[in-house]
Amino acid sequence: MSQARLIWRRVLNALMLTLTGVAAFGVVSILFLILGYLIWNGGRSLNWDFLTHLPKPVGESGGGMANAIVGSLKLLFLAAVLGLPVGLLAGVYLAEFGGKVFTFVIRYTTDLLNGVPSIVIGIFAYSLAVLPVKHFSAFAGGVALGIMVIPITVRSTEEFLRAVPGTLREGAMALGASQWRTIATVVLPAASGGIITGMLLSLARVAGETAPLLFTAFSNRYWSQGWAQPIASLPVMIYTYAIAPYDDWHRQAWAAGLILLGLVLLANVGCRLVLSRKGMTRSV
Amino acid sequence: MAHVITLVFAAGILLITSLLVYELWVNSHLSRAKFGWGFFWTQTWDPIFDHFGALPFIYGTVVTSIVSLLIAVPLGLAAAIFLAELAPRQLSDGVAFLIDLLAAVPSVIYGLLGIFVVVPLVRTVIGPALKMVLGGLPIFKGPNYGVGFLTAGIVLAIMVVPFIISVSREVLLTVPRDQREAALALGATRWESTWRVVVPWARTGIMGSIFLALARALGETMAVTMVIGNNPKISASLFAPGYTIAAVIANEFTEATGDVYLSALIELGLVLFLLTFILNGLARLLIVATERGGGHLT
Numbered sequence: 046m047s048q049a050r051l052i053w054r055r056v057l058n059a060l061m062l063t064l065t066g067v068a069a070f071g072v073v074s075i076l077f078l079i080l081g082y083l084i085w086n087g088g089r090s091l092n093w094d095f096l097t098h099l100p101k102p103v104g105e106s107g108g109g110m111a112n113a114i115v116g117s118l119k120l121l122f123l124a125a126v127l128g129l130p131v132g133l134l135a136g137v138y139l140a141e142f143g144g145k146v147f148t149f150v151i152r153y154t155t156d157l158l159n160g161v162p163s164i165v166i167g168i169f170a171y172s173l174a175v176l177p178v179k180h181f182s183a184f185a186g187g188v189a190l191g192i193m194v195i196p197i198t199v200r201s202t203e204e205f206l207r208a209v210p211g212t213l214r215e216g217a218m219a220l221g222a223s224q225w226r227t228i229a230t231v232v233l234p235a236a237s238g239g240i241i242t243g244m245l246l247s248l249a250r251v252a253g254e255t256a257p258l259l260f261t262a263f264s265n266r267y268w269s270q271g272w273a274q275p276i277a278s279l280p281v282m283i284y285t286y287a288i289a290p291y292d293d294w295h296r297q298a299w300a301a302g303l304i305l306l307g308l309v310l311l312a313n314v315g316c317r318l319v320l321s322r323k324g325m326t327r328s329v
Numbered sequence: 330m331a332h333v334i335t336l337v338f339a340a341g342i343l344l345i346t347s348l349l350v351y352e353l354w355v356n357s358h359l360s361r362a363k364f365g366w367g368f369f370w371t372q373t374w375d376p377i378f379d380h381f382g383a384l385p386f387i388y389g390t391v392v393t394s395i396v397s398l399l400i401a402v403p404l405g406l407a408a409a410i411f412l413a414e415l416a417p418r419q420l421s422d423g424v425a426f427l428i429d430l431l432a433a434v435p436s437v438i439y440g441l442l443g444i445f446v447v448v449p450l451v452r453t454v455i456g457p458a459l460k461m462v463l464g465g466l467p468i469f470k471g472p473n474y475g476v477g478f479l480t481a482g483i484v485l486a487i488m489v490v491p492f493i494i495s496v497s498r499e500v501l502l503t504v505p506r507d508q509r510e511a512a513l514a515l516g517a518t519r520w521e522s523t524w525r526v527v528v529p530w531a532r533t534g535i536m537g538s539i540f541l542a543l544a545r546a547l548g549e550t551m552a553v554t555m556v557i558g559n560n561p562k563i564s565a566s567l568f569a570p571g572y573t574i575a576a577v578i579a580n581e582f583t584e585a586t587g588d589v590y591l592s593a594l595i596e597l598g599l600v601l602f603l604l605t606f607i608l609n610g611l612a613r614l615l616i617v618a619t620e621r622g623g624g625h626l627t
Contacts, residue, residue, distance in 0.1 A: 058518035062415060068407035069416070072490055073424055076431045079442060086445075131338050138335035151339050153613070154346050160541075160609035161349070161602060162548025164575045168598040171582075172352040192345060199342065225331035253435020256550040256575070260582045280437045284551060287441050295445070302441050306434065313433045317426065 080306070087303025090296040100266045106293035110301055112268050113277040116183070117305075119269070120262060120278055121248055123187025124194050129244055132198025136240075139199065140206035141228055152203075159196035166192055167257035175261060183269055183276035186262025190251040197250060201243025205236040242316045249312035253305060255280035279305045350602070357596035359589050368596065374561040374577075376586070381593035383600065385561040389478065389571040390601075393553060394546040396482025396567065397489060402539055404486070405493030406528075409535075412494070413501035414509075414523050425495060432491035440555035443484040448475040448556055451483070456568060471566035476558035479567040484552050489542035496541060500534030500619050501527060534619030540612035544605045550575035574601045 094109045101108030135155075139148055170189035175181055209232050217227040233240070262276050264285065269276035279301050286298035360368065364381060371382020408428075412421045452475030459479075463469050504527050512522035528535070558570020559580060574597045585591040 054518055054521070058520040061520045061524070062411075065407040065411035065415065068404050069411040069424060069494075072404065072408050072431070072494065073427050075487060076427055076434075079431075079434060079438070082442060082446065083438070131341055134335045134338035135342055138332075138339040142332050142335060143339070147339075151342060153610075154343055156613055157606060157609055158342065158346050158349075160544055160548075160605055162550065162575060162605055164548065164550040164578050165349075165353070165598050165602045165605075168356075168578065168582075168595055169349045169352055172356050172595075173348075176356075195342065195345070223331075228331060250433065253437065255435070255437040256579055259579055263583070280435060280551075283437050283441060284555070287437075287444055288555060298441060302438050306438050309433060309435060310430060313430055317429065321426075 080310075083299065083303045083306055086296075086299040087301075090300040091303060095297065095300050099268070104291075106291075108297075110277070110279065110282055110297065112265065113279050113282040113301070114304070116262075116265070116269060116277040117252065117279045119183060119276065120186050120190055120258070121252055123184065123272075124190035124251055125244075125248060127187055127191030128194030128247075129198055132195045132244075132247070133202055133240070135195070136199045136202025137206065137228060137233075139203040141224075141232070155196045155199050158192075159200075162256075163193065163254050164256040167259060167261060170257060170261045178273075180273075181261060181263035181275040182273045183262055184272045186258050186276065186278070187272075189257035189261045190254060193251045193254065193257065194244075194247045197247035198244055201246070202236075202240050205239035205243065206232060208239070209235045239320065242319045245312060246316045246320075249309050249316070252312075253280055253309050255284050259284075353595060353599040353602060357592050357599050359592035360596040361592075363589060364593075368593075369600075372563065376581075376590050379587055379589045381589070383574070383593075383597055385563050386572050386574045386577050386597060387600070388563045389557065390547055390573040390575070392478050392567070392571070393481040393485055393557065393573055394543055396479060397485035397546045398539065398543060400483065400486035401490040401493055401542060405490045405538075405542075406497060406535065408490075408494045409497035409501060410523055410528070412498045414519075414527065421498075425498060428491045428494050432495070436488065436549060436551040437555075439484055439488055439552040443480065443552055443556040447480055447484055451475050451477075451480045455479075455483075467565045468567050471564070471568055473568040474558065474570060476556055477566075477568050477570045478557065481553045481557040481571075481573070482567070484556055485546045485549055488549060488552060489545045492542045492545060493538045496538035496616065497531070497535050500531045500538065500616065503534075503619070504530045531619060533615045537612045537615030537619065540608050540615065544608035544612065547608070548575060548601060548605050550579050554579045574598075 094107060096109060096114065097111050098107075098109035099112055100110065135151070139151060143151075166189055170185055170192065174185035174188045213231055213235060214227055217231040218224075222230070258278055258281050262278060262281070264281045265275045265277045283298050283301045283305065286294040286301070289295075360381065364371065368381070368383050369387065370384055372384045373380050373382050374385060375381070412424055416424065452473060456473040456475070456479070459469050460473070508526050508530055509522050512526040513519075517525065553573050554576040557573060557576055559572055559576060560570040561572045561577070562569070564571065578594050578597055582591075582594055585594055
């Protein structure tokens with residue numbers, strides 16, 4: 046009896062442990078399936094025209110997404126200009142100044158802001174930058190992405206500043222530098238590598254965002270005429286092309302997906318390698 | 330001086346978050362005034378007669394999230410156990426790195442693969458297989474179009490599983506070594522020590538990771554919009570096309586012609602915000618509690 050039970054326990058042990066391994070490798074293999082599928086489908090459709098031409102009128106095949114590629118870059122630029130300074134300075138405050146309660150409140154709010162669904166951020170940016178002027182604009186899209194950049198930048202900036210040894214600060218102060226000078230010329234430069242990597246990571250995250258752009262930046266089949274006009278972006282183009290009924294558009298959606306995924310993963314791999322070398326595990 | 334400037338920006342985050350709530354509240358005024366609490370249990374969604382109810386969307390959001398968790402929790406927990414308990418440290422870190430990359434894949438890419446890979450798969454393989462084995466259950470009855478609650482749930486599961494794995498793995502790694510050794514010394518097998526000692530020790534943090542995943546699943550927009558079929562209807566069958574809160578906002582916001590219509594969509598946004606706000610708050614508390622105190626929150 047007890048012999049049978051022992052065998053059963055051993056079998057169960059081996060079975061469950063094997064299953065956990067299968068689960069882990071199953072999940073990881075999804076990443077490679079996604080990559081493989083995009084490279085297979087997107088690679089066949091990727092060509093020079095795709096990168097350099099405007100979309101063709103509906104019904105004609107060919108053309109490209111040059112405007113969407115440039116549009117995505119412009120939106121990221123706006124997000125960086127609007128969001129990164131706020132995130133950086135707020136991060137400096139959390140790491141260098143700040144009392145107990147207020148710091149906790151800010152940190153908690155930052156986490157909550159990070160968890161707000163991107164579609165809700167879209168509604169927020171819509172009511173801030175679209176409703177008052179009554180038209181979609183690249184600027185409104187930049188506002189939406191800029192808000193999403195803030196929380197990630199705050200947390201990574203804070204974490205890297207905290208990793209700077211206190212002796213550095215004391216050394217600068219002992220030489221007579223003010224607190225402002227100490228932070229600007231000693232502490233920030235010491236942490237700059239990590240902070241910049243964290244910023245890049247936050248931009249990589251919003252680069253793939255679609256939902257907040259649908260009703261802020263909208264889309265555009267031509268070159269955008271300035272910041273106050275609707276603008277095309279890669280994620281929104283992928284969405285519109287994927288749900289359209291044309292085979293040629295599907296082909297282009299795959300190509301755009303490959304470019305987007307390639308850039309996002311490349312940025313992530315690069316940043317995370319730098320971060321892990323600096324001994325920071327995560328900033329998700 | 331520096332203190333004041335940085336303080337202003339830190340306070341800016343509070344300001345942005347309060348402004349977010351304020352805008353959602355004010356801009357949903359028309360809808361709140363017209364429909365009151367009835368908004369939450371009305372099934373009609375009729376833009377022509379300006380009559381709006383949120384029930385089909387709340388139902389769709391809840392059902393797709395439940396389906397996704399039913400798949401993602403066992404899968405993610407098993408993978409986290411493997412990475413924290415069995416795999417050598419280097420392999421574990423390498424796999425965790427790849428899983429973080431999986432979390433970085435943009436949701437529109439998941440949607441793209443959802444349309445062209447998962448939808449045909451559900452239509453031709455998964456759907457028929459489920460019907461053959463469990464066809465008697467009402468949730469697997471009715472025609473299978475490929476798009477619907479089940480497909481959305483599967484895509485969501487793939488999207489949230491990285492969060493469950495990476496948070497659970499870290500929580501499991503904080504469980505003290507002597508807990509495992511004590512269980513093994515008493516004659517427990519490796520699995521018994523993991524399942525009866527290590528996992529219960531970390532359970533609050535694991536719950537936290539599940540809440541985090543749930544909050545993600547509720548708010549996820551693009552991938553769901555692309556595979557759920559966009560039909561504001563409540564059906565018992567998982568094969569039926571449905572709709573979620575996030576999906577209806579994404580689809581109809583730019584087309585909302587009337588003021589009440591737009592206001593109803595913004596109220597849906599408010600609901601979504603409050604749901605994820607509560608879940609995220611709870612999740613953070615649970616994770617912090619486990620990492621500090623060994624999971625004895627109860």
